[in-house]
Amino acid sequence: MSTDEQIKKDMYFMQRAIDEAKAAYREGEIPIGAVVVCRDRIIARAHNLTETLNDVTAHAEMQAITIAESELGGKYLQDCTLYVTVEPCIMCAGAIGWAQLQRIVYGCPDIKRGYHEYAPKAFHPKANVTSGVMEEECKALMQRFFQERR
């Protein structure tokens, strides 16, 4: 696959993650969305539900991993890519590591809570990370959410 094709594909799947983030936004949740893709097919979609479920573990990535594992009938997601609108936190990065996800694509960084700062070795050693895909759109959703709540 050419780099151009890969970029197009990444934008396509990130847009699906953004759709999930928008659903979270409409529900009054911090707007973060995720999808898990296996051989070009979306096998899990989820968005943050921490307020609705009163549960700090209900991040988009955590739910997407659980759904994907259920879909594939196995605990490991080596052949899968996780697309998520915001840089994963420590908890989600740990889950991504356990699931052995081989590729992680995220939109905008999370300087305060992101795994880069707090758990840089959380992912599987062979995992490949792409950041900044549709970054502005992912960031704008977050900024709008927090500005409205100030």
Add this chain to the structure above:
Amino acid sequence: MSTDEQIKKDMYFMQRAIDEAKAAYREGEIPIGAVVVCRDRIIARAHNLTETLNDVTAHAEMQAITIAESELGGKYLQDCTLYVTVEPCIMCAGAIGWAQLQRIVYGCPDIKRGYHEYAPKAFHPKANVTSGVMEEECKALMQRFFQERR
């Protein structure tokens, strides 16, 4: 409360976490158990269910946090103590941080996967950590499990 009373109490609750770990062991799961205690009352008990549920996120601590939040009807567990038989991993440490647990008591260290090495700042800055409570019993269960599988 005197130090002696605190030690007695910690051993009592750790024994309940070990009971959970033993339940995991009987189910063929890596034997790790956890309880959440709020004002001297156990509000959540859980054990590792990653194999049974085919879900890497089903660690004892994750389930215990979700159950405790549901029991209290809120996302934060500031007044609670988490007792867990083994040092939490990156994922669980991240969840413990999000839940703002103020005290964490664990049995034996996990040198390979523990948060100390990989996410040392995961907990709430004010959280208090006690390690080594009934360490030998917690460790023996883990060793027995892995020896049987070699």
